[in-house]
Amino acid sequence: MFHLRIPSKRLIGMFGLVLLLSLAAYGFAAANTVPVSSAGDGQNTISGYTVSSVTYTLNSTTPSTIDSVSFTITPAAGGNAPANVKAKLVSSSSTWTSCTNTSGTTWSCAPSGGVSASSADELRVVAAQ
Incomplete structure (x- = not known):
């Protein structure tokens, strides 16, 4: 014979x-809003910013040295x-x-002292607000 146990009121x-506590916690978490921002890092397309119009400036007396790089973000x-x-x-x-x-x-x-053009193997840009 089977006996059915009825859970106690407690x-x-x-x-x-x-x-009730689970639903309240879910409601508070769903109410969090994060403002739109831009940030990114990497070697490929980044959703936060687009880097374009890259220009390298070589040293006038030693053209094998990169004195600066400029770009549009x-x-x-x-x-x-x-x-x-x-x-x-x-990169290294x-x-x-x-x-x-x-x-x-x-x-x-x-870059301080410039960078040898032969050792420059990437342009990695990190931008934040």
């Missing part, structure tokens, strides 16, 4: 409380212009050069 009450739709931009030209290097906004969306980076 167990049903605890289950109801857990359910365009934020994705709805994104803000970057406030901090850094770049590096040698851990040295990042701070860039300066020269006008509008144009930025310029001048």
